Amino acid sequence: MGFFDTYVDEGGGNWVGSAEKRELIADATPLPVVKVSERDSQYGPEFVLTTTIDGEQRDMSFTKGSVQSRDRMFEALLDYLADPNAEPVTLVLKKIKQSQVLVNADEA
Secondary structure (H helix, E strand, O other): HHHHHHHOOOOOEEEEOOHHHHHHOOOEEEEEEEEEEEEEOOEEEEEEEEEEEEEEEEEEEOOOOOOOOHHHHHHHHHHHHHHHOOOOEEEEEEEEEEEEEEEEEHOO
């Protein structure tokens, strides 16, 4: 029996793992934005999207600098969500070529 016959990637804590991201993409699951933040991780600078999935707050990380359009959207979301009167934003995760991008759920 090989390693991957028994290994299951369950993500870490409230983090959405890669297998779950694939499911969110396949199901076009609406992701209400709770907040967007930035951090430096072992993988370099990242944006962190906090959303609600099945009633639970979950975090998803996206490496900065790998998809310019996604970076621009996260920068704009940081500014937009800083306004206490900002209206709710709901996104859908999509795969376009090799990239995972977030798009307006109303247009997905």
